[in-house]
Amino acid sequence: xxxxxxxxxxxxxxxxxxxxxxxxxxxxxxxxxxxxxxxxxxxxxxxxxxxxxxxxxxxxxxxxxxxxxxxxxxxxxxxxxxxxxxxxxxxxxxxxxxxxxxxxxxxxxxxxxxxxxxxxxxxxxxxxxxxxxxxxxxxxxxxxxxxxxxxxxxxxxxxxxxxxxxxxxxxxxxxxxxxxxxxxxxxxxxxxxxxxxxxxxxxxxxxxxx
Ligand code: CO
Numbered sequence: 001x002x003x004x005x006x007x008x009x010x011x012x013x014x015x016x017x018x019x020x021x022x023x024x025x026x027x028x029x030x031x032x033x034x035x036x037x038x039x040x041x042x043x044x045x046x047x048x049x050x051x052x053x054x055x056x057x058x059x060x061x062x063x064x065x066x067x068x069x070x071x072x073x074x075x076x077x078x079x080x081x082x083x084x085x086x087x088x089x090x091x092x093x094x095x096x097x098x099x100x101x102x103x104x105x106x107x108x109x110x111x112x113x114x115x116x117x118x119x120x121x122x123x124x125x126x127x128x129x130x131x132x133x134x135x136x137x138x139x140x141x142x143x144x145x146x147x148x149x150x151x152x153x154x155x156x157x158x159x160x161x162x163x164x165x166x167x168x169x170x171x172x173x174x175x176x177x178x179x180x181x182x183x184x185x186x187x188x189x190x191x192x193x194x195x196x197x198x199x200x201x202x203x204x205x206x207x208x209x210x
Contacts, residue, residue, distance in 0.1 A: 008130050038084035038093045040077065040156070042068045047098045047183055052190070061088060066121055067103030067152060068095055070159040078163070085176055093160055093176055096190065097153040098183040104149045108141075113120045129153045153180040154194050161196050162206040170198035 018025045037060045039049045049055070049062050063080040084090045088129055099105075106118075107125035125148070129136060132151050136144050157180040160166050169176050180194040 029058055035059055036083050036091045038090045040068055041096045042098055048184055067101055068097045069124055070156045071124055080163050085165055094179045095151055095153055095156045096181040096183055099146055100185045101149050104143055125152055128152045150182055150193055153182055157194050159194055161202050164208050167208050
């Protein structure tokens with residue numbers, strides 16, 4: 001599949017297929033969305049959110065970026081988070097990273113200045129390395145990458161818990177649960193790394209007072 005025209009043809013075939021199975025499919029889907037999950041994943045083309053969990057349109061609200069990061073100054077991710085929690089009232093927020101993540105691998109290498117914007121994005125992963133340097137620095141490269149991928153996912157889940165959006169929702173009846181998952185490119189399987197809920201004690205320095 002090389003040409004955009006092929007994508008449009010595939011779209012037409014898909015649409016016709018869905019209507020053949022259920023003539024009212026798009027009419028009912030167009031009325032509203034009521035997803036129970038927010039998915040924050042990596043942009044990597046090999047980790048398509050809906051495909052790997054066999055989700056249908058309408059089931060998951062999705063945000064993807066390089067190395068599935070939750071950055072406290074990224075209004076793109078934060079507005080997706082706020083809308084998903086405050087308006088769509090999702091029950092679960094999932095950060096799903098993956099082994100073999102190019103963003104994490106790149107963060108472990110010296111960067112070239114020609115990619116300065118992407119490099120600034122990766123700096124946050126270098127920070128995760130620095131926070132866990134004692135555990136990581138003596139590991140062989142392959143193990144180091146795998147473990148930093150896991151630690152990066154765990155860090156993003158804590159960053160979600162550090163947002164006023166999640167902390168407020170934890171004080172209401174909604175109480176969304178936060179999940180950190182890692183996907184294996186080589187076997188197509190997801191493993192759970194961490195789950196946080198409203199009982200989780202977070203570092204007081206990140207706590208909002210009201
Ligand atoms: Co990746």
